[in-house]
Amino acid sequence: MGTLTRSEEDHIKAIYGLQHAGTSAFNKDIADRLNTKASSVTDMLKRLAEKGLVKHAPYYGASLTAKGRRHALMLVRKHRLWETFLVQRLGFGWDEVHTVAEQLEHVSSEKLIERLDEYLDHPAYDPHGDPIPDRSGQLPQRTTRPLADCAVGDRVRLAAVSDTNDSLLQLLDAKGLAIGMVLEVVAREPFDGSLELRYGKGPTCAISALVAGHLLIEQPARP
Amino acid sequence: MGTLTRSEEDHIKAIYGLQHAGTSAFNKDIADRLNTKASSVTDMLKRLAEKGLVKHAPYYGASLTAKGRRHALMLVRKHRLWETFLVQRLGFGWDEVHTVAEQLEHVSSEKLIERLDEYLDHPAYDPHGDPIPDRSGQLPQRTTRPLADCAVGDRVRLAAVSDTNDSLLQLLDAKGLAIGMVLEVVAREPFDGSLELRYGKGPTCAISALVAGHLLIEQPARP
DNA sequence: GCCGTTATTTAGACTTGTCTAAACTATTTT
DNA sequence: AAAATAGTTTAGACAAGTCTAAATAACGGC
Numbered sequence: 001m002g003t004l005t006r007s008e009e010d011h012i013k014a015i016y017g018l019q020h021a022g023t024s025a026f027n028k029d030i031a032d033r034l035n036t037k038a039s040s041v042t043d044m045l046k047r048l049a050e051k052g053l054v055k056h057a058p059y060y061g062a063s064l065t066a067k068g069r070r071h072a073l074m075l076v077r078k079h080r081l082w083e084t085f086l087v088q089r090l091g092f093g094w095d096e097v098h099t100v101a102e103q104l105e106h107v108s109s110e111k112l113i114e115r116l117d118e119y120l121d122h123p124a125y126d127p128h129g130d131p132i133p134d135r136s137g138q139l140p141q142r143t144t145r146p147l148a149d150c151a152v153g154d155r156v157r158l159a160a161v162s163d164t165n166d167s168l169l170q171l172l173d174a175k176g177l178a179i180g181m182v183l184e185v186v187a188r189e190p191f192d193g194s195l196e197l198r199y200g201k202g203p204t205c206a207i208s209a210l211v212a213g214h215l216l217i218e219q220p221a222r223p
Numbered sequence: 224m225g226t227l228t229r230s231e232e233d234h235i236k237a238i239y240g241l242q243h244a245g246t247s248a249f250n251k252d253i254a255d256r257l258n259t260k261a262s263s264v265t266d267m268l269k270r271l272a273e274k275g276l277v278k279h280a281p282y283y284g285a286s287l288t289a290k291g292r293r294h295a296l297m298l299v300r301k302h303r304l305w306e307t308f309l310v311q312r313l314g315f316g317w318d319e320v321h322t323v324a325e326q327l328e329h330v331s332s333e334k335l336i337e338r339l340d341e342y343l344d345h346p347a348y349d350p351h352g353d354p355i356p357d358r359s360g361q362l363p364q365r366t367t368r369p370l371a372d373c374a375v376g377d378r379v380r381l382a383a384v385s386d387t388n389d390s391l392l393q394l395l396d397a398k399g400l401a402i403g404m405v406l407e408v409v410a411r412e413p414f415d416g417s418l419e420l421r422y423g424k425g426p427t428c429a430i431s432a433l434v435a436g437h438l439l440i441e442q443p444a445r446p
Numbered sequence: 447g448c449c450g451t452t453a454t455t456t457a458g459a460c461t462t463g464t465c466t467a468a469a470c471t472a473t474t475t476t
Numbered sequence: 477a478a479a480a481t482a483g484t485t486t487a488g489a490c491a492a493g494t495c496t497a498a499a500t501a502a503c504g505g506c
Contacts, residue, residue: 005462005463007462007463007464026483026484027483027484027485028482028483028484036463036464037463037465037466038483038484039464039465039466039467039484039485039486040464040465040486041484042484042485042486043462043463043485044463044464047462047463050463058471058484058485059470059471059472059483059484059485060472090335090338090342091337091338092278092334092338096334099332100330100332100334101334103330103331103332104327104330107323107326107327107330108326109321109322109323109326111315111323112309112313112323115313115314115315116313119312119313153457199465205260228492228493230492230493230494249453249454250454250455251453251454259493259494259495260494260495260496261453261454261455262454262455262456262494262495262496262497263493263494263495264454265454265455265456266455266491266492266494267491267494270492270493281454281455281501282453282454282455282500282501282502283502367449423468
């Protein structure tokens with residue numbers, strides 16, 4: 001009863017990921033995320049609705065029930081703990097962990113995940129800066145906003161990358177940007193919205209508005 | 224082409240495990256090991272034979288091809304490395320790791336398994352004393368024999384447990400027996416073939432002939 | 447060397463998860 | 477408000493993997 005198939009878990013995680021702030025997730029978006037077709041998603045939503053994990057209003061998308069959300073949070077927890085393990089202990093690059101964690105997250109063992117959490121010292125954030133739910137599903141609270149919204153002169157701390165696209169992460173590596181760094185916004189180009197940043201030791205560095213939109217920062221760091 | 228489904232992998236591993244010394248594995252035994260029915264095994268053997276992993280002689284059982292054996296050895300490698308990780312790093316008991324490793328072994332990432340091997344310092348044996356194939360499929364060579372075959376007075380080293388049954392392992396825990404220990408055979412009861420052993424600090428200890436048959440020991444340890 | 451037992455295979459069915467194509471609903475455009 | 481468009485559902489099909497029941501093959505005993 002309690003255990004879901006891999007495909008069911010994938011759908012639940014996709015809905016969780018798409019369902020920001022009460023919005024329901026649409027078939028097409030779920031299908032795109034899982035590389036399947038909308039019609040397949042319809043079938044699966046019916047099954048998940050029967051199991052009480054999803055509320056499915058035909059033509060109006062799907063949203064998770066409390067039970068479904070609990071399940072999704074545990075999947076996110078597992079995914080992010082494994083990513084942390086892969087980077088911190090096995091020396092993977094942060095751009096290499098996604099697909100492997102995608103497999104590891106489906107391994108089902110309460111004890112395994114609790115031991116892993118302990119072994120990693122109960123991390124609150126994964127290598128991309130994403131929050132890791134605790135064993136009861138609580139997410140650490142923190143307010144972030146996109147770097148793109150900062151004003152010139154702001155000093156901020158890089159908290160997370162909101163899209164774990166491999167090539168974005170590789171770009172950040174190439175520019176020497178990493179989670180936790182303090183950045184100063186030196187200038188904003190009016191022409192394309194790109195930002196001139198200063199950080200670490202070295203000359204200033206330009207990043208596009210697109211990239212800046214994916215970098216999440218915390219409230220100004222105290223100097 | 225190269226990637227197998229979980230069920231295909233399970234069958235290949237079962238055949239590998241049953242196929243000692245050139246013997247082929249029989250349907251019924253495979254089915255018992257995988258908790259399925261012989262007829263399901265027949266179907267799967269056909270599929271695996273088509274993929275060139277198994278030689279299937281109807282009514283005469285199945286045996287692995289070179290390709291199949293290579294695959295099986297990689298699965299055994301993954302299984303035993305994960306078991307080692309679970310015991311050495313996450314503090315699992317050696318009687319708790321089997322089912323979890325059974326899931327982890329199906330995660331497919333060359334890099335993951337090589338990094339794990341490195342992280343564990345290239346272990347040659349898993350927590351049960353079973354040899355871990357190296358990345359090219361080589362097994363460390365070692366000759367062992369059952370403790371049951373020892374003569375009274377022998378001093379031997381406990382190398383492995385040939386059956387990873389949970390209750391056997393718990394029994395060994397209870398008696399304080401662990402891989403690597405040096406044992407002295409103090410007496411053998413003619414009535415039931417049980418052995419009286421001395422090891423560590425403590426009084427002698429009796430083990431049944433059945434248990435002694437599952438304990439594999441190395442050539443006499445030098446005193 | 448025949449007979450009964452046991453194991454294996456075949457045949458047909460079912461479930462899960464997916465697909466395509468066609469029918470349908472909601473939304474946007476004019 | 478009707479038509480065009482974009483997304484959703486239904487219907488029917490298929491592959492993988494499993495099952496039961498019936499047919500068939502191998503083997504051990506007498």
